[in-house]
Amino acid sequence: MSILVYIENREGKFHKGAFELVSYAARIAKDTNTTVVALSIGEITKEEMSRAGTYGASKVITVNVPRLTALDNAAYTSVIEQAVSLEAATVVVLASGFTGKAIAPRLSARLKAGLVPAAVTVPVSYNPFVIRKKTFNGKALAEIQVNTAIKIITLNPNSFGLHEMPVSSEIVEFQPAFSERDFGTKVLSTDKQVGKVLLTEADIVVSGGRGMKGPENWGPIEELAGLLGAATSCSRPVADEGWRSHTEHVGQTGKVIAPILYFALGISGAIQHVAGVSSSKVIVAVNKDPEAPIFSVADYGIVGDVQKVLPELIDAVKAFKANA
Amino acid sequence: MKILVCISNVPDTTTKIKLSADSKSVDTSGIQWVINPWDELALTRALELKETTGGAIEKVTVATVGTAEVEPTLRKALAIGADDAFRVDINPQDAYQVAAELTGLIKANPYDIILCGIESSDYNGSAVGGMLAELLGIASVSSVSSLSVVNGEVQLTREIDGGKETMVSSLPFTAIVQKGISLEPRIPSMRGIMTARAKPLQVVPSFGTESLTLISGFKLPAPKAACHIVDGENVKDLIRLLHEEAKVI
Numbered sequence: 213m214s215i216l217v218y219i220e221n222r223e224g225k226f227h228k229g230a231f232e233l234v235s236y237a238a239r240i241a242k243d244t245n246t247t248v249v250a251l252s253i254g255e256i257t258k259e260e261m262s263r264a265g266t267y268g269a270s271k272v273i274t275v276n277v278p279r280l281t282a283l284d285n286a287a288y289t290s291v292i293e294q295a296v297s298l299e300a301a302t303v304v305v306l307a308s309g310f311t312g313k314a315i316a317p318r319l320s321a322r323l324k325a326g327l328v329p330a331a332v333t334v335p336v337s338y339n340p341f342v343i344r345k346k347t348f349n350g351k352a353l354a355e356i357q358v359n360t361a362i363k364i365i366t367l368n369p370n371s372f373g374l375h376e377m378p379v380s381s382e383i384v385e386f387q388p389a390f391s392e393r394d395f396g397t398k399v400l401s402t403d404k405q406v407g408k409v410l411l412t413e414a415d416i417v418v419s420g421g422r423g424m425k426g427p428e429n430w431g432p433i434e435e436l437a438g439l440l441g442a443a444t445s446c447s448r449p450v451a452d453e454g455w456r457s458h459t460e461h462v463g464q465t466g467k468v469i470a471p472i473l474y475f476a477l478g479i480s481g482a483i484q485h486v487a488g489v490s491s492s493k494v495i496v497a498v499n500k501d502p503e504a505p506i507f508s509v510a511d512y513g514i515v516g517d518v519q520k521v522l523p524e525l526i527d528a529v530k531a532f533k534a535n536a
Numbered sequence: 537m538k539i540l541v542c543i544s545n546v547p548d549t550t551t552k553i554k555l556s557a558d559s560k561s562v563d564t565s566g567i568q569w570v571i572n573p574w575d576e577l578a579l580t581r582a583l584e585l586k587e588t589t590g591g592a593i594e595k596v597t598v599a600t601v602g603t604a605e606v607e608p609t610l611r612k613a614l615a616i617g618a619d620d621a622f623r624v625d626i627n628p629q630d631a632y633q634v635a636a637e638l639t640g641l642i643k644a645n646p647y648d649i650i651l652c653g654i655e656s657s658d659y660n661g662s663a664v665g666g667m668l669a670e671l672l673g674i675a676s677v678s679s680v681s682s683l684s685v686v687n688g689e690v691q692l693t694r695e696i697d698g699g700k701e702t703m704v705s706s707l708p709f710t711a712i713v714q715k716g717i718s719l720e721p722r723i724p725s726m727r728g729i730m731t732a733r734a735k736p737l738q739v740v741p742s743f744g745t746e747s748l749t750l751i752s753g754f755k756l757p758a759p760k761a762a763c764h765i766v767d768g769e770n771v772k773d774l775i776r777l778l779h780e781e782a783k784v785i
Contacts, residue, residue, distance in 0.1 A: 282701065283696070284675075285666065285669070285675070285676045285677070285678065286669075286675060286676070289670070308662075309697065310678070310679055310695070310696055310697050311697075313654070313662045313666075313678055313679070314666065314676070314678035314679070314712075315666075316663070316666070317631070317662070317663040317664070317665070317666030317667040317670070318666045318667065318669065318676065320632060320667060320748065321632065321635060321666070321667040321668075321670035321671050322670050324748065325748065326632070326748035326749040327631070327632070327661075327663055327748070327749065328749065329631075329660070329661040329662055329663050330661070330662070342752055344755070345660070346660060347658060347659050347660055347754070348547065348551075348562075348657070348658055349549065350757065351552075351553040352553045352562065352754050352756055353754065353755040353756070354659070354751050354753075354754050355751065355752045355753045356749050356750075356751060356752075357749060357750050357751070357752040358748070358749050359748065359749065359750070360748050393673065396674065396675025396705060396706040396709060397675050397677055397703055397704070397705045397706070397709075398703060398704050398705075399702070399703050400701075400702045400703060400704060401701065401702050402696070402699065402701045403699050403701070404696065404698050404699030404700075405698050405699055406698065408698060410697050412697070413697075416784075440785065452719075458681075458715055458716055459695060459700075464549055465574065465577070465714075465715050466715050468660075473778065473782075473784040473785065483550050484549055487549060493784065494778070494782045494784045496774065496778070497763070507763045508760075508763070509760060510763045511761070511764060511782065512763065512764050512765075512766060512774055512777060512778070513763045513764070513765050513766065514765070514766050514767075514768050514771065514774060515765060516768035520768075521768055521771060524771040525771050525774070528771045528772045528774070528775045529775060531772065531775075532772075532775045532776075532779065532785070
């Protein structure tokens with residue numbers, strides 16, 4: 213028996229999100245008296261792999277097959293399916309991100325294993341196996357009971373945190389088998405920025421809305437984000453106006469994020485926007501309208517013109533960093 | 537080519553969610569039901585493709601799994617422009633059951649392109665599209681932000697972490713679509729509403745599938761404490777609070 217956790221490596225490195233998943237899996241392993249096996253696809257050094265041991269993975273399986281360079285949902289599902297069988301996994305944990313959302317449903321259907329998507333807690337009970345997830349865009353929490361022998365969980369980023377639990381980890385290479393049916397898709401070209409903080413995984417997000425008045429005013433948003441090591445995002449009208457790329461749109465039909473700190477600058481806080489950011493741990497709002505709905509979900513707020521407040525905010529962060 | 541758009545019937549985003557007295561279910565009284573926003577964008581794109589590819593797309597069908605109560609949502613999809621509709625008559629217990637019922641439907645009525653929204657705004661599961669593709673044994677592409685049909689070939693863009701990829705897929709396949717697939721959802725015209733009444737809406741009995749999970753109960757999130765308003769003349773104080781009180785910087 214084991215808990216299998218699929219962790220992504222980006223350009224050969226594990227990121228915080230991967231270690232959060234291992235921490236989460238280690239907690240379930242501890243509760244159920246079993247061990248954690250981490251699975252990684254793609255080229256990675258032994259040294260980097262062993263870092264998963266810091267968070268409780270006693271075995272790390274690496275699959276390095278050129279055909280898996282680009283994500284094919286069915287092929288990746290086949291790899292994880294074989295690892296589940298090899299390690300007699302009873303629980304499979306993935307991140308509720310781009311890759312996890314692509315693979316976990318296929319794996320669930322293939323193994324006839326119940327899926328809890330976008331979980332926000334460790335199991336609240338193991339018998340029956342029940343986990344909480346957000347529903348109705350955060351307006352209610354549902355307790356999902358899984359009745360199948362194998363359980364699959366995708367975990368929302370930043371919902372468990374990092375917890376060190378050092379163990380020595382065995383590193384194993386694995387050569388999976390494929391069927392031709394596995395590679396139904398082909399990537400023709402990739403356009404990717406490397407090294408930038410990912411919006412969906414960032415600890416801090418600085419977001420601008422219509423109150424910013426125009427794309428030419430985004431300099432201070434970028435500056436504040438740079439100072440804080442944050443990602444930038446925007447509200448829907450900003451993306452629709454073409455002031456910013458739609459990949460930055462957070463909200464109901466855009467990206468759903470859960471950073472530790474979210475700055476809503478010149479964003480009124482329509483319910484569709486709040487649906488995308490309500491899982492943030494702390495929300496700071498700056499808006500000139502004291503009645504703006506964003507203040508009903510914010511933890512801290514400043515009532516004022518964002519164009520005037522933002523430079524002061526930048527100065528205050530600079531002063532804070534100088535003294536830190 | 538034939539396109540199927542899978543439709544989910546969800547509460548309007550502005551709906552206040554109330555629970556039943558025993559917290560085992562959501563109180564559906566007073567809920568305004570709409571087409572799931574992502575499914576609406578998928579349908580809009582399917583119709584655009586049908587109109588702009590010179591007969592390459594012969595038909596756009598919509599399908600949902602649910603009881604008779606969800607039919608107004610299917611009628612709305614017909615009013616927007618779908619050619620015909622299926623409703624599989626069962627109240628599904630989870631995403632797997634939705635996918636399994638749709639699989640039964642699609643095996644009996646094959647499609648070349650199956651579109652699903654990336655998430656439904658009720659259970660936020662992001663699961664049906666991938667499960668459906670797996671059960672049908674066909675390819676799936678997730679986070680699809682553009683889809684076109686050129687000379688009988690499907691070309692796609694998917695959003696990946698930190699960028700995007702252009703792709704092709706074998707047919708049939710399932711595209712799980714997100715923001716960008718079409719700009720604005722189409723609104724039914726008066727003529728669309730009139731003609732929708734006469735379009736075929738077939739009710740199909742359940743294929744006898746089972747669910748893998750169940751919802752044992754709901755909880756409402758704890759109410760949020762009032763916003764701490766900081767004086768705009770003293771922005772430094774905000775940074776101090778974020779550091780000392782909230783401990784987030």
